[in-house]
Amino acid sequence: MKRLRVAVAGVGGQGRIHLLNCLKLKNTEVVAVADRSKLVLSKVSQLGVKTYPKYRDMISKEKPDAVIIALPNYLHADCCLESSEHGCDILVEKPLAMNTEEGKHVADHIRETGVKLMVGMSHRFIKGCRKLKEEIEAGTLGHIDFASALFFTGPFFAGKRVPEWMFDPDKIGGSLLDAGCHIIDLLLWYFGEPDSTVGYTDSQFNLGYDDYAEVFIRFRNGVNASAVVSWRSRVPCYRVEIVGEYGRKIALSQKFGIFDMGIRRGLTTFITETISQRIKGQPFLPLGDYIYYEELNYFVRCILNDEEPKPSVDDWLKVSKIIDLTYKQNPIKERE
Amino acid sequence: MKDPTGRLVSLVDISRHDKIAEAIMQALELIHFDFNKEFKRIAIKPNLCYYWKSSTGETTDPKVVEAIIDVFKTHSNTDEVYIVESDATVMRTKHAFKMLDYEKLALRKGAKLINLCKDVLLPAKTGADTSFSNEIKIPETLTKVDLFISVPKLKVHSLTGLSCALKNQFGCIPIKRKVVFHENLNRVIAFVNRLIIPDLILVDGIVSKGKTPKRLDLIMAGYNAVAVDFLAAKIAGLNPRRVRHMVESEKLGVGSTNVKCVGDELSHFINMFPQRGFLYNVYSKGLFKLYSLYLRLLTSEGRKFGLQPSWGG
Numbered sequence: 001m002k003r004l005r006v007a008v009a010g011v012g013g014q015g016r017i018h019l020l021n022c023l024k025l026k027n028t029e030v031v032a033v034a035d036r037s038k039l040v041l042s043k044v045s046q047l048g049v050k051t052y053p054k055y056r057d058m059i060s061k062e063k064p065d066a067v068i069i070a071l072p073n074y075l076h077a078d079c080c081l082e083s084s085e086h087g088c089d090i091l092v093e094k095p096l097a098m099n100t101e102e103g104k105h106v107a108d109h110i111r112e113t114g115v116k117l118m119v120g121m122s123h124r125f126i127k128g129c130r131k132l133k134e135e136i137e138a139g140t141l142g143h144i145d146f147a148s149a150l151f152f153t154g155p156f157f158a159g160k161r162v163p164e165w166m167f168d169p170d171k172i173g174g175s176l177l178d179a180g181c182h183i184i185d186l187l188l189w190y191f192g193e194p195d196s197t198v199g200y201t202d203s204q205f206n207l208g209y210d211d212y213a214e215v216f217i218r219f220r221n222g223v224n225a226s227a228v229v230s231w232r233s234r235v236p237c238y239r240v241e242i243v244g245e246y247g248r249k250i251a252l253s254q255k256f257g258i259f260d261m262g263i264r265r266g267l268t269t270f271i272t273e274t275i276s277q278r279i280k281g282q283p284f285l286p287l288g289d290y291i292y293y294e295e296l297n298y299f300v301r302c303i304l305n306d307e308e309p310k311p312s313v314d315d316w317l318k319v320s321k322i323i324d325l326t327y328k329q330n331p332i333k334e335r336e
Numbered sequence: 337m338k339d340p341t342g343r344l345v346s347l348v349d350i351s352r353h354d355k356i357a358e359a360i361m362q363a364l365e366l367i368h369f370d371f372n373k374e375f376k377r378i379a380i381k382p383n384l385c386y387y388w389k390s391s392t393g394e395t396t397d398p399k400v401v402e403a404i405i406d407v408f409k410t411h412s413n414t415d416e417v418y419i420v421e422s423d424a425t426v427m428r429t430k431h432a433f434k435m436l437d438y439e440k441l442a443l444r445k446g447a448k449l450i451n452l453c454k455d456v457l458l459p460a461k462t463g464a465d466t467s468f469s470n471e472i473k474i475p476e477t478l479t480k481v482d483l484f485i486s487v488p489k490l491k492v493h494s495l496t497g498l499s500c501a502l503k504n505q506f507g508c509i510p511i512k513r514k515v516v517f518h519e520n521l522n523r524v525i526a527f528v529n530r531l532i533i534p535d536l537i538l539v540d541g542i543v544s545k546g547k548t549p550k551r552l553d554l555i556m557a558g559y560n561a562v563a564v565d566f567l568a569a570k571i572a573g574l575n576p577r578r579v580r581h582m583v584e585s586e587k588l589g590v591g592s593t594n595v596k597c598v599g600d601e602l603s604h605f606i607n608m609f610p611q612r613g614f615l616y617n618v619y620s621k622g623l624f625k626l627y628s629l630y631l632r633l634l635t636s637e638g639r640k641f642g643l644q645p646s647w648g649g
Contacts, residue, residue, distance in 0.1 A: 160426055161425065234388060
């Protein structure tokens with residue numbers, strides 16, 4: 001069996017999940033991992049994986065087939081350029097770049113070098129969201145009039161230690177760029193080309209970036225949609241709703257496991273997922289991380305079969321344009 | 337101060353007042369606080385456990401701290417105000433001050449924000465023979481002020497049952513990785529309370545957190561942390577005898593649970609508090625433990641990496 005030689009740049013929160021999934025997949029071989037933290041590298045080296053403190057060194061020395069980029073947001077574009085320079089295919093965590101201009105620069109480079117790039121829009125792999133896509137394509141709700149996506153999440157709700165870069169607006173971007181891109185991408189995936197957009201952002205945390213944002217999009221096919229993202233919530237919340245001529249459908253994410261489903265439903269999900277994973281012989285992953293496994297599996301399949309993975313860099317640029325426009329319309333002001 | 341026994345604890349419903357400062361004044365009058373004495377330098381220690389706003393019921397409302405500053409500037413000729421907090425395992429004070437509007441408050445009121453972890457640290461002089469007695473130092477700022485006011489939040493806590501005046505002092509330990517004390521949490525809280533003693537306690541119970549956050553509109557005032565926590569436990573529907581850090585504190589001589597409650601009716605706040613039911617506790621804690629067990633024992637990744645439950649985007 002042909003195996004994809006993969007390197008992982010950044011093994012913080014998201015990178016760790018990708019690394020674990022890479023180790024689980026039969027058609028991948030983890031050649032190296034790069035991270036700044038010595039503690040993380042010492043843990044990874046116990047798995048027999050080569051480690052590097054700098055991703056540039058890792059890419060140039062190991063020359064992997066593909067690089068998974070899960071670095072802090074502001075380093076994504078640079079690492080993409082470095083990887084494509086060495087002919088590596090790329091799975092990059094969202095956001096691809098901090099703004100559209102930077103994104104375009106990456107896109108040009110990707111086209112020149114001919115490597116494949118997929119942006120890690122993991123929400124496309126949420127079961128409920130995929131089902132909504134099928135419903136829309138099958139036309140079971142008739143013409144869709146309205147869609148809304150709500151994503152209340154962020155680095156602060158769980159009470160965990162937040163890395164220093166997440167407090168820096170130049171390094172994280174904001175809630176709309178970091179988390180809102182997921183639901184905007186989802187809406188664009190569902191309904192195609194946007195016609196017009198208007199947005200609103202707000203900042204209560206005084207960090208110089210938005211912690212709440214709303215974006216309204218009118219699509220060329222007549223669908224009106226709204227996307228709301230917030231980092232203020234103490235409890236995560238995820239909900240995508242589409243309303244058409246024949247009723248409405250709602251997708252609730254299982255991504256957050258027991259907490260987003262409510263306690264009772266969560267317990268059921270917990271048990272059924274565990275059992276189904278066992279029966280189907282699927283890897284026994286911690287609950288909530290399955291969508292990343294699906295995402296990685298899809299990426300690896302595309303690369304091995306020489307197919308173009310989606311969402312591509314062009315898909316990202318569409319999302320990025322909407323985000324940039326919203327930020328332009330609403331420069332961050334601190335509240336009195 | 338005219339209550340040397342520290343028995344008095346006042347409860348004031350702020351919805352009966354136009355301003356929080358008025359409610360604080362009434363709460364202080366009820367415990368016979370002596371404003372004739374001048375307090376040139378005061379230190380205020382809010383509870384900023386994380387970056388959550390006061391509306392979540394987790395952190396002290398900056399409006400309460402602002403009202404306290406106003407009261408003391410007006411009645412005690414206070415010149416210097418220090419708002420103090422120390423870093424915690426998952427919280428950095430500089431970010432908490434910024435995100436929770438304390439920076440703006442300090443600017444408005446001319447107060448100084450102090451991270452106790454960066455303060456000059458003095459060795460603690462105690463006869464206690466514990467493993468942690470040498471590790472815990474006293475921040476110099478707290479020894480130099482004329483009045484040290486603790487402004488805890490009234491809330492329930494997953495580890496200690498109750499978080500109020502006694503638990504707020506735990507935040508005075510000038511060590512980032514306070515998680516190392518979690519093993520002996522109740523004893524450490526009692527120990528710190530014997531070491532760093534607030535002169536006055538003003539509890540922010542405007543929004544309190546039980547099962548959910550809820551608006552109680554309560555201000556409590558007292559001199560003794562054990563006495564204040566005794567009433568706080570009653571309000572939160574907890575048996576004070578089962579709040580272990582309170583029992584340990586009483587044993588160490590921090591204070592007494594012989595309390596005299598003055599002001600508004602205690603029963604009013606007990607009825608208002610969103611108490612956690614027995615089933616809720618069993619159910620939520622049970623689920624969390626089940627999931628931890630699932631991660632640690634049943635998944636191979638969990639065993640390798642010691643995974644903890646994590647939910648996030």
